[in-house]
Amino acid sequence: MHQGRTKMQAPRPFKRAAGGIGISMAMLPVCAGGALAQEDIRVVPDRGQTVMDRSRPEVDPVGVRIGSFRLDAAAFAGVGYDDNLLGTSTNKLGDGFVEEGARASLVSDWTVHQLGVRAGIVNRTYFNEGNFDWTDWNASAFGRYDFGGDTSVNAAYTHSRLHLAPQSVDVQQAGLAEPVPYNVDQFDVGGTTRFNRVTLGMSATYAMYRYDNVPGPGGNVSVYDYDALTLRLDTGYEFVQGRSITLGIRYQDLKYQDSASSDRDSQTWAALAGFRYDFDGVWAARIAIGYAWRDYDGPQFKSLGTPAVEANVTWNATALTTLNFTASRSIQESIRNTTASYVSNYAQIRADHELLRNVIISGWAGIGGQEYQQPTQRATDLIFGAQATWLMNRNLALSLEYRYVDRVSATGGLQEYDENVVMLRLRAAL
Template sequence: MHRLRQKRGYARGGVFFAGLLLGTCFHTAAYAQGAPPTPGQRELDDYEPVGGRIGSFLLYPSAEARIEYDDNILALPGGGEDDVELTLRGAARLESQWQRHSLEANAYIQQNFHARLSSEDAMEGGARIDGRLDIDRDTSARLVASIDSLVENRASIAIAREALEPTRFRRADALASLSHDFGALQMTGDAQIILLDFDDVPAQGGGVLGQDFRDSVYMRGALTAAVEISPRVSGLLRGQVDRLTFTAEEDQPDPFDRDTTGYTLEAGVRLELDNLLFGEIRAGVLHREVDDPSAQGLTGVSFGANLTWSVTPLTTLRLFADRQVEEGGSQLVSGNVRSQARLVAEHELLRNFVLEGEASFAQIDTIGQVDVSAQEYSLMAEATWRLNRNFRVFARADRFERFSDGDFFREFTRNRLMTGVRVVF
């Protein structure tokens, strides 16, 4: 039996994961661009694709084929059906070669095929554009926009467990930012809007599972200040305000008004210690208010870390950690609080052969009408071999486990083995 909470807990912190997660990731990624490349990111002159010139742009097409064995393709408790999946993917990247400013466009399409469960077959695709305008030496503007047609992973904690096939959804995302360097002080302001639209999905026992209640519009604005304390250490202060609106149709009303408004305040440091330890650590407060007068908001701790440690010239360790509010996938909850950490190790065994290992942990707690928690563990090992400029061979093995103190979250274990080849030009 689920433990019921009072109405004050109905909608605490109902921000959608695509909002806070993407907002945090953009802030972190913008800084991570200056970090030393890891073994898997290093460019090797005689192993990099040449591309094709189109005016002042270079075009890099690629194609990929991979085959994967999954011992629990539907992510069912106690084990389930195994299957073999073939995925074919085509992509292209167009990159400017200007001395000032930059423009990059990416597009992809992929189709997977399953040997046994053809209901899991799906096509995905999308496009993204990323442009930077250098207004002057100290000021730059950036615009990033993307649109994707996706299929929800069966292992997602928010997916409808009674679904006969994976849930399809579309995501549109636009982000604009402006940065200025005042010398010892760097200021960055950014604004973002994300639209999510989920399709209804056939139910296993017949009928249709409505997913309109998950449709949403998310808007946010943020301001980040970085103050140089020393040549290798900077202090950080970041503030963000955001608004989430669910756009469910009237034929699928919510039991309460889940729309929320919130803010995040964080302080931290950026480090660059002798090119060995590079990254940032931050902590602060996360607050949300709910439109429904019967529901009380949430005030809690916000934290994050993105650290890179060059243990040796051939080995790198990276640590990622954060606490965020994500979608719950149910009208009974207004979201989940996810506290997570991920450790990644990369080692250059040979100049063109890189090994990677990853371990992660997440604690998930519901906020809403039910009080349930879950823990997720995952392990991954991967090897990538660059044969020449055009061919890459890769292999991966991973294990995922979820445990829960109630049946609201599905417990399962999933093991996968995958190998493939990528051709780049």
């Protein structure tokens, strides 16, 4: 829920990554049989597949078959440098770090139904500034039961250990100068069905957020522990195959656990209308725009209303290049004692290009913002990044990543800053 929360970083534990680059042409046999093998592994991308998602049989990890389940696992280690750990404009504090992590999943490959577990961990240790060390991890179990081809129900449980980054406006304005760890226990249930051209989906999420006992000028942040119940209703009408108009309704009820914070309890309603386009294999889009409104139990907190946006557009410009645009605008929770929440904005465009069969380069540019109404404050960040990944073989991949953040605008006493982060990482996978 919190935009300032730092999610587990690469190698993106629960998203398919391009991992590494494959065997070079010079290493392939030159006989006729080798030529045929080469044609077999250089498969034509499936219609609509992006550069990052497509199959590369010669360099993709094969996993391990365990009956009707497949085990996938990977571990990585890397070194890097962050030149502004606190996100300040003066007296910058920088330090090098070592980062290591692992992920694993065991998922069924049944033709119907699904059952699986996933887990991942990322640990960062700084050479000199130990107060900034952090460890994020999560583990989940999930399942889906199919009633024919059009109806299914699903359930999942996830435990996550995450942290808020010191560069976050929310952390800075809470008077803190170190990562803020917290735990999330999340339960999800839902189902989808289809009636001719109409699809209907309903889901419920219950999440419990628990902060560590980190003291600050506004008190211990654990007083902001809360539970969130979120209900969703989504429907769509497919007027042409692969093209639908959509309508989504959201309701969220927040309850804070400490009686001193009970005036921050709130109820939020949101409605979003949009469309899905996923037809020609070149363009795919899911865009929804609407409005969100939040009311608080405490009279000192003004009701908060804002446009809401959820957008994702993918363009497979060529067989070797994919462009992706994402945008969001939503209400998030705050750990500041003067306000209960803020509006989070983010938009990003990303390009992925297959330079060679086993070399993938990526670049992205984004803009993020946080808006507070008590007191009135705004911060706008420009974010740029680039990454090169070399898939050495099925098991090994090497990547180099650079990220730059520039807070170009800050009002109401917030401070501007810039930050450079570079990291070299080696990954090994089954």
